[in-house]
Amino acid sequence: MKASTGFNSALRVGMVAVAGFVALGAVSQAQAVSLTRSTSTDRLLTESISFNAGATYQNSSLGSMGMNDGTSSFQVYCIDPLTSYTQPNNYSVSSLYSYLNGGAYTAQFAQTPYTNVQSYGYNDQNTTTILNKLVELYSHAYNDSLSGGADKTKSAAFQYVAWEIMGESAYSRTAGGLRSSSGNPAAFTTQVNAYLTALNTNSWGLVNGANLTTANNFTYTVYTPTTTSQAFLRVDASSTTNTGNPVSEPGSLGLAAAALLGLGYARRRKTAA
Secondary structure, three states, X not given: OHHHHHHHHHHHHHHHHHHHHHHHHHHHHOXXXXXXXXXHHOEEXXXXXXXXXXXXXXXXXXXXXXXXXXXXXEEEEEOOOOOOOOOOEEEEEEEHHHHHHOOHHHHHHOOHHHHOOHHHOOOXXXXXXXXXXXXXXXXXXXXXXXXXXXXXXXXXXXXXXXXXXHHOOOOOOOOOOXXXXXXXXXXXXXHXXXXXXXXXXXXXXXXXXEXXXXXXXXXXXXXXXXOOOOOEEEEEXXXXXXXXXXXXXXXXXXXXXXXXXXXXXXXXXXXXX
């Protein structure tokens, strides 16, 4: 009986320790920054797209945007296509995993622009699928999307595919809620189709003439506006892929250590009993 009591106590200790690590993780995400647009480094093209299954098409700016957080400049892609960008704006900073699973993604699709097109097929999706598909797209094609010199076609196509992942279950340029007009330039259409085909088949060896089989590791950071504006995804080269998933982060080592300490405590209590 005493041994059982000791084990239960150990479990309680472990739970408290786990809660502490989780709380620390939450605090580490509580950052806020002010982003300034760096238009000279934008890689935007205007293309005609629809979010209501082709009922109406509208001209939209697609591609990466240049940003500066006061210490460095970098490129971001929008992951909130139905919200207009406004500047200046303050942003909370979180991991991609936290954005998708902490309520921000759900809140995004609860906004009126999104509820207006949900019946056409542009809906909130399984967040695990989004996470995996974004990582696949970025790890293989992000660097390619920023190549091409003055030609911004790849950047625009990459943005379109990222929007497909955010709100579609099947990735197609001509089906679902999000569609690209047949009147768009052939180069854009070809590049979108190439990225979508690679994403659907998980085959990156020949993507519109480019070999993208090498998967690059990135750290994924989301900027969520504190007032109405678009949310952005930034990636930085890393030694390992880091989306903020607590299962894969180094902090999980601390949780494992806490569990081992709890087991050791239980054994000592059992021996004493």
